[in-house]
Amino acid sequence: MKRRQFIKTTIAGTAGLSFLPVFKSCRSVNDTIRLGFIGLGRQAVGLMRGFNSIPGVQVVSGADVYGIKRKRFENILNRYYEETDQNVNVETYEDYRRILDDRYVDGVVISTPDHWHALNAIDACLAGKDIYLEKPLTFTIREAVEVARVVRENNRVLAVGSQQRSDINFHHAVAMVRAGRIGKIDRIYAYAGDFPSPYDLPEEQVPADLNWEMWLGPNPHVHYNARLNPPISLDPVQNETYWAEWRYFKETGGGFITDWGAHNFDIAQWALQEDSGGPVEIIPPGYENTDFLTYVYRDGTRVINRPYDEGNTRGVKFWGENGWIEVSRGRYDSSDEALFPEDEELRGHGGLPYETGVPHLEDFIMAMRHRRDPVVPVEVGARTATTCILGNIAYELGRSVRWDPVRNYFVDDADAEQFYHREYREGYDL
Secondary structure: OOHHHHHHHHHHHHHOOOOOOOOOOOOOOOOOEEEEEEOOOHHHHHHHHHHHOOOOEEEEEEEOOEHHHHHHHHHHHHHHHHHOOOOOOOEEEOOOHHHHOOOOOOEEEEOOOHHHHHHHHHHHHHOOOEEEEOOOOOOOHHHHHHHHHHHHHOOOOEEEOOHHHHOHHHHHHHHHHHOOOOOOEEEEEEOOOOOOEOOOOOOOOOOOOEOHHHHHOOOOOOOOOHHHOOOOEEOOEEOOOOOOHHHHEOOOOOHHHHHOHHHHHHHHHHHOOOOOOOOOEEEOOOOOOOOOOEEEOOOOOEEEOOOOOOOOOOOEEEEEOOEEEEEEOOEEEEOOHHHOOOOHHHOOOOOOOOOOOHHHHHHHHHHHHHOOOOOOOHHHHHHHHHHHHHHHHHHHHOOOEEEEOOOOEEOOOHHHHOOOOOOOOOOOOO
16 A cells, blocks of 8 residues: 555544544644644654644644753754745743643644643643644543543544554554454564663752753652753754653653553554453463463453564564464564565555654644544543553552453452552642
């Protein structure tokens, strides 16, 4: 499939015959979509370039609590608009609510740390903005439920940055599984990585142009360390050389379980047609002779946080009664030649650069224009985030956790319930 044919097929496969919500009107298909960015770190730079490459889209504003990141954002955009002979005024702010107050901004792209996702998204909904929200959707399960509710109550478009759903290899693998081409699924290896560890970085001095209190926001206080905000330079230009490490500590993130689980557990649930469901039992490693984090679904299928090769590839392997399929970024393999994509040029190619993910971004823009759900709508992001978070809860408790995906709540487990949400710092409320 060519790129646009693939996008159309993905949209059709997602919508099917299901009811599509009625959204509030947006600009006509011929008007320019104006975007503001909330969070201007490494991920935002790639997304900014991706969105600006889409005809009819302009990135016009940005917000970040770190002054040097705001200046970098301005420099990149002003240079781009000068080179493309466009007269666009770029504004940046420390407080993201300044973007939400701008009635000329149609949508926002949120790539803040996970603990800010819920409040950023809810505020954007209440301000009438559509949203592209980086994965995982939220930091807690209650936040996921609330974001989904507010999005629908305010008739907004929210797309989750789970780009693998717009990757031809993953799309084909899921299609083969759902069509029964490898028979009944016995187990799925969906490898994300390790659980978060306690925050143990030494305290360092906060940079003069970083508002650390605002960076913390609703999050309980932790001291500053540069590994949470990798240093950058404007002259000479030096961007981040590693991903911000707040994601690896349980006080500030969910570890690889949420960071990569939001990709690979998401693909597993998509293939199992569990986008509106989820696991019924979550078993941590070390409990009753279980070696790896394991999710058990209603039909007995197990999704296991386990690599399928010696290289510890972060990908997904489907084991069926009649064969297997392996898929990761840039790679597709199977037990039978008939399970490969027909177009040989697509075999082993991911179909998109992951930190710009243009087809995935184009889908969001089309969803804004035509007032429809994107490929990864808010409910899918909420269910995937919930699955990831449940893995961390089971690990924290050191035992199996029972979950009711219909009620979207724990089964008779007061100890687990305390992790449904966590207390915000004073001055913040969900």
